[in-house]
Amino acid sequence: MAYLTRKNSIALIFVGAAFVASCSDAQDMTQATSSEFAATAPSSSPALAVLTPVTAAILAHPIPVTATDGKVHLAYELFLTNTLAQPVNLRGIVPMADGAPLQSPITENLLPWVKVFGATEPITILGPGQSALAWLDVTVPSPADIPEVMEHRISLQVTSPDPPLLPADLTETVARTAVSTKSAITIDPPLKGENWLDGNGCCSVTAHRGAVSPLNGQLFAPERFAIDYVQLTSDGKMFNGDRTSVNSYPYYGTDVYAVAAGKIVSIVNDLPEPTPGANPTGLTVEQYGGNHVVQDLGDGRFAFYAHLQTGSVPFKIGDNLTAGQSLGKLGNSGNTDAPHLHFHIMDGPDPLASNGLPFEIRSFDLTNQIANMDNLADVTDTGGAAQFATGVATGPRSNQMPLTLDVMTYDVAAG
Numbered sequence: 001m002a003y004l005t006r007k008n009s010i011a012l013i014f015v016g017a018a019f020v021a022s023c024s025d026a027q028d029m030t031q032a033t034s035s036e037f038a039a040t041a042p043s044s045s046p047a048l049a050v051l052t053p054v055t056a057a058i059l060a061h062p063i064p065v066t067a068t069d070g071k072v073h074l075a076y077e078l079f080l081t082n083t084l085a086q087p088v089n090l091r092g093i094v095p096m097a098d099g100a101p102l103q104s105p106i107t108e109n110l111l112p113w114v115k116v117f118g119a120t121e122p123i124t125i126l127g128p129g130q131s132a133l134a135w136l137d138v139t140v141p142s143p144a145d146i147p148e149v150m151e152h153r154i155s156l157q158v159t160s161p162d163p164p165l166l167p168a169d170l171t172e173t174v175a176r177t178a179v180s181t182k183s184a185i186t187i188d189p190p191l192k193g194e195n196w197l198d199g200n201g202c203c204s205v206t207a208h209r210g211a212v213s214p215l216n217g218q219l220f221a222p223e224r225f226a227i228d229y230v231q232l233t234s235d236g237k238m239f240n241g242d243r244t245s246v247n248s249y250p251y252y253g254t255d256v257y258a259v260a261a262g263k264i265v266s267i268v269n270d271l272p273e274p275t276p277g278a279n280p281t282g283l284t285v286e287q288y289g290g291n292h293v294v295q296d297l298g299d300g301r302f303a304f305y306a307h308l309q310t311g312s313v314p315f316k317i318g319d320n321l322t323a324g325q326s327l328g329k330l331g332n333s334g335n336t337d338a339p340h341l342h343f344h345i346m347d348g349p350d351p352l353a354s355n356g357l358p359f360e361i362r363s364f365d366l367t368n369q370i371a372n373m374d375n376l377a378d379v380t381d382t383g384g385a386a387q388f389a390t391g392v393a394t395g396p397r398s399n400q401m402p403l404t405l406d407v408m409t410y411d412v413a414a415g
């Protein structure tokens with residue numbers, strides 16, 4: 001499925017590129033959202049004012065999470081604005097802690113994925129007055145290495161220097177921010193069985209991470225850690241035969257399970273399931289998730305289970321689910337071009353106007369990893385067989401977050 005690429009997000013539930021494209025006026029975006037950004041951490045000592053032509057703010061304080069590569073990830077976004085009336089060339093954005101680069105090897109030219117609003121391709125030049133998002137995935141070896149405070153060293157070149165105020169080459173240290181002391185929630189898996197493939201999961205810039213949408217006057221990144229689950233057959237295929245029939249997908253209709261105990265706060269159960277193979281058109285914003293359940297897990301965390309089969313949720317709002325309880329069936333409703341379960345954890349009950357939170361799965365087996373995105377596209381679009389990466393440390397895992405392209409076996413705890 002092309003939806004698993006950066007350029008084309010046709011099967012994510014909320015088409016981020018389209019939403020961002022709809023807000024083409026970067027200045028309006030800045031005004032509407034800047035007051036909503038998380039507060040920056042106070043500096044420990046007073047400092048002289050420094051000219052920083054490119055301003056930067058985080059969308060949300062990063063929350064550490066341990067992933068299947070054994071590393072602790074800090075996945076977050078920076079909102080950049082070029083305040084000059086001339087283009088600037090971004091040369092590097094380096095996350096720092098205690099005055100040193102957080103990741104190594106580090107070069108001054110390290111640049112994360114940066115995209116101007118309305119664009120579909122990454123950029124290195126910010127136009128006059130232009131704003132952009134930068135997607136970061138900082139990793140540290142262990143929880144002991146998580147910094148309390150981070151900042152970002154941005155190196156840039158201006159096209160029309162005016163020394164000494166504005167030299168041609170500038171390095172600025174900006175976006176000082178506290179790392180959240182909140183932990184990733186530990187959950188049971190939402191599915192059961194072998195060969196569940198993590199599509200669009202953290203922390204690459206997939207369709208999910210790219211889905212930052214302007215809603216209610218501010219930016220939200222609800223899908224920062226979201227996973228699109230599909231199940232591979234024993235011969236590594238996602239579907240057999242006619243791509244446009246749900247019956248060609250052996251996992252269609254499998255049970256979806258509550259990942260923890262909690263009350264249902266939202267249900268949609270009556271939307272139709274369009275023909276697989278292409279995304280439906282004409283959906284309202286509310287219909288993007290299709291048939292779905294939102295469950296309050298407590299402590300400001302909500303689970304979102306989307307694209308379920310029509311009429312498959314045998315509950316009502318207010319019902320309490322236990323961990324591991326079946327809540328509905330995997331389907332093909334909403335903005336989807338093939339049966340899959342979209343799952344994420346968020347900080348509010350609205351699947352769109354919320355902020356994505358990390359999660360760790362209590363126990364599972366990492367059995368494989370898809371070799372690359374091209375092979376994934378072959379599996380999802382043409383029915384090809386999966387090719388697996390070599391050298392992946394497979395085996396039992398506990399309290400880790402899956403990464404995109406992981407293939408896992410899940411066994412749900414008794415509910």
Ligand SMILES: [Zn+2]
Binds near residue numbers: 200
């Ligand atoms: Zn999705």
